[in-house]
Amino acid sequence: MRSDRSGGTHPGTAGARSAVAEPDPPRALAERQAAPSRVSGLLGDGEAEIELRGVSKRYRSRDRETLALTGIDLGIRRQEFVALVGQSGCGKTTMLRILAGLIQPTTGEVTVARRPLWHGDRRDDDALRKLGLVFQDAHLFPWYTVEDNIGLPLRLRDTGKAERRRRAHELCELVGLQGFEKALPRELSGGMRQRVAIARALSYAPEILLLDEPFGALDAMTRDKMNMELQRIAGATSATVVLVTHSIAEAVFLADRVVLLSARPGRIRSITEVDAPHPRALDVTAEPGFQQKVLALRAQLAEDEERTGDEPRFERAGGLSE
Numbered sequence: 001m002r003s004d005r006s007g008g009t010h011p012g013t014a015g016a017r018s019a020v021a022e023p024d025p026p027r028a029l030a031e032r033q034a035a036p037s038r039v040s041g042l043l044g045d046g047e048a049e050i051e052l053r054g055v056s057k058r059y060r061s062r063d064r065e066t067l068a069l070t071g072i073d074l075g076i077r078r079q080e081f082v083a084l085v086g087q088s089g090c091g092k093t094t095m096l097r098i099l100a101g102l103i104q105p106t107t108g109e110v111t112v113a114r115r116p117l118w119h120g121d122r123r124d125d126d127a128l129r130k131l132g133l134v135f136q137d138a139h140l141f142p143w144y145t146v147e148d149n150i151g152l153p154l155r156l157r158d159t160g161k162a163e164r165r166r167r168a169h170e171l172c173e174l175v176g177l178q179g180f181e182k183a184l185p186r187e188l189s190g191g192m193r194q195r196v197a198i199a200r201a202l203s204y205a206p207e208i209l210l211l212d213e214p215f216g217a218l219d220a221m222t223r224d225k226m227n228m229e230l231q232r233i234a235g236a237t238s239a240t241v242v243l244v245t246h247s248i249a250e251a252v253f254l255a256d257r258v259v260l261l262s263a264r265p266g267r268i269r270s271i272t273e274v275d276a277p278h279p280r281a282l283d284v285t286a287e288p289g290f291q292q293k294v295l296a297l298r299a300q301l302a303e304d305e306e307r308t309g310d311e312p313r314f315e316r317a318g319g320l321s322e
């Protein structure tokens with residue numbers, strides 16, 4: 001039986017820290033207001049397929065600095081489904097971009113299948129080849145057919161046309177788009193466009209699928225349906241999945257572990273294990289255990305919002321019985 005490590009991480013006495021030596025008042029304030037407690041998500045030796053160790057990210061522009069993430073320790077198992085939740089601006093996208101090798105962390109190390117993702121300023125191509133990415137916007141080429149959009153990553157890898165077509169056909173079936181191979185993106189609904197984006201990310205059979213609020217722009221019913229599909233696709237491809245989502249119910253429904261980030265700078269505030277076996281039917285959302293987890297996570301989030309004085313910005317309505 002896996003344990004539930006959520007809860008029990010309260011803000012404590014961050015205000016007691018002296019501000020005297022702080023060089024930059026706005027930043028010092030933001031850092032003091034953040035939850036002092038953080039949880040290590042590191043796994044045992046050799047257990048992690050992906051690992052972030054001591055990761056932080058500070059954005060620097062001419063007139064300001066933003067510490068987006070700090071002290072992130074997280075291991076993700078092969079074929080695990082991890083959901084990343086937290087307030088808007090807490091660093092979820094930053095963390096996913098770091099996992100994807102799109103940005104380099106300011107401190108710390110990222111490893112994929114025990115290979116460092118970065119060698120100095122250079123990315124490791126072998127590690128990158130394991131990753132597939134899906135964003136909130138499908139980012140399809142409007143003048144390409146569904147088939148050509150799906151096959152684009154393969155084309156960039158010099159795969160021949162016949163093989164691209166075969167693979168696109170197979171993936172259209174996997175994501176429920178059979179018969180739409182020759183359609184243009186403008187002929188598709190929002191949900192269908194996201195299916196194309198998922199199929200495209202899967203085109204070169206990545207071992208790890210990274211999704212940043214992929215269904216955020218969809219209506220609640222389509223979103224529920226897409227969540228069921230994502231669960232099925234994750235199972236069918238045996239991919240390791242990291243999903244950033246605004247919806248706690250969606251996170252608990254889909255994930256093996258839900259990682260909650262605190263308000264900026266993002267730290268891991270809690271990790272909640274959800275051990276119901278996959279595939280899960282929507283009925284599990286009515287179970288007391290499921291609802292308890294959702295409520296506990298919402299309470300942690302509300303505490304964060306109170307501390308940072310933000311208006312609740314988190315989605316409270318929507319699919320999955322919210």
Ligand SMILES: Nc1ncnc2c1ncn2[C@@H]1O[C@H](COP(=O)(O)OP(=O)(O)O)[C@@H](O)[C@H]1O
Nearest residue numbers: 059066068087088089090091092093094095264
């Ligand atoms: N390219 C960037 N340059 C400067 N600041 C950024 C950049 N990207 C994100 N940030 C800042 O970092 C923080 C975390 O952003 P982000 O990772 O997008 O959060 P989330 O996805 O949780 O909403 C925010 O304060 C945001 O304004």
Ligand SMILES: [Mg+2]
Nearest residue numbers: 092093094212
């Ligand atoms: Mg984001």
